[in-house]
Amino acid sequence: MQKWLLLASLITLTATSAFIYWPLDAEAEALQKVTPSPxxxxxxxxxxxxxxxxxSPQEYAEGHIPGAINMPHDKIDGYIDQLQDAKDKPIIIYCRSxxxxxxxxxxxxxxEFMDVSHLEGDIMGWRESGLPINKM
Incomplete structure (x- = not known):
């Protein structure tokens, strides 16, 4: 009886552990989010x-978060050298959606940029929060 109870406990513990940790793969953990705020x-x-x-530069000109630097996603590889000085600081990225x-x-x-986060809600969430927008 004790063997069955031990076996059932181990199966339950293993199943629970697998359920809790299964969705938290390395890719999901890497997608940190930062909330829009002052x-x-x-x-x-x-x-x-x-x-x-x-x-895009056009979208950026139509309205962006104060202090944001425009680096279009399809050209981000060309900005890697410029970003080397920021490799040790938090980098927050956003787009439209x-x-x-x-x-x-x-x-x-x-x-190997280690502290990269995504702005929760992107520019649409920022606008919905009523936070300031700069226009060019």
């Missing part, structure tokens, strides 16, 4: 954090 603006203003808008930001994040992570 705190983010302050960190960017003091240059403690870098904020990168990976939308998230697709281009995820592409750019993966490229930076492949270049």
């Amino acid at each position: 705190f983010l603006l302050e960190k960017v203003k003091t240059e403690e954090w870098m904020l990168i808008d990976v939308r 998230g697709n281009r930001a995820n592409i750019a994040m993966k490229k930076l992570e492949q270049q």
Whole structure:
């Protein structure tokens, strides 16, 4: 009886552990998110954090987060040398809805940028939060 109870406990523990940890693969863990906030603006203003808008130059000109640098996602490889000084600081990336930001994040992570995060909600979430937007 005790053997069956021990076996059942081990199966339950193993199944529970697999269920809890299964979705947390390395790729999912790498997709950190930062919430839109005035705190983010302050960190960017003091240059403690870098904020990168990976939308097109036209979209950037129509409205971007103050302090954001425009580096279109399809040209992000060309900016790697410029980003070397920021390799040790948090980098937050956004686009319109998230697709281009995820592409750019993966490229930076492949270049060993260790602290790359995604702005939750991207520019649309920022606007919905009522936070400031700069226009060119």
